[in-house]
Amino acid sequence: MYPNDNFYAILQRMQQSIEQQNNRIKMLEDMIDELRDNYNELSKSPKTNIEKIEYKFDQLKIERLDGTLNIGLTPNGGADVLDDFTVNGGNGMNPSNVPPEAIQSIQQNVQSYMQNGALQKLGELEKTYQYPLDDPYRHFILNDIQKQLDQRINYYVNQQATRSPDGNIEKLVEEVSAKIKRDISNGMEAFLKNLPGRTDLK
Known part of the structure; x- marks a missing residue:
């Protein structure tokens, strides 16, 4: 049991x-x-x-990162002329009466500004317009501008050389460098003012 x-x-x-x-x-x-x-x-x-990225300042439009970029950098501080820049396109030959050393000096001046002043200026504009950007976006903007600098330099060198074919080379370097820096600053400012979705500054 x-x-x-x-x-x-x-x-x-x-x-x-x-x-x-x-x-x-x-x-x-x-x-x-x-x-x-x-x-x-x-x-x-x-x-x-990401197949398509679009943002605007003046007439800025990016179809692809390697596509056409129409950037709103207006010569003469906002004149009616708006130049189209093509990424990976157009070489803009230098005029024969401008020595290569002058072009190199302008390039060095502009590169120094891009490395030291442009990012700081962009930060100041972000504060002014109360629109902070993250680092990748900042570098994306600066890289797009960087790709267009040689063509912009050639544009202004041709312009100055045509106006004053026998002009002072040092003055040409100084004036073209100043115009490029101004265009960079104006372009970044226009970009922040015309971001998609912004209505407070329009």
């Missing part, structure tokens, strides 16, 4: 233990199924792919 009772008690405990193990296994299987479903869902979802 007693041994049989003990045997049944052991069987009952074993049955309970088996049921607990089965429940655990079922729970783990459910978790695995859920993880598999989540993985499949994530793998099927489209990857983030």
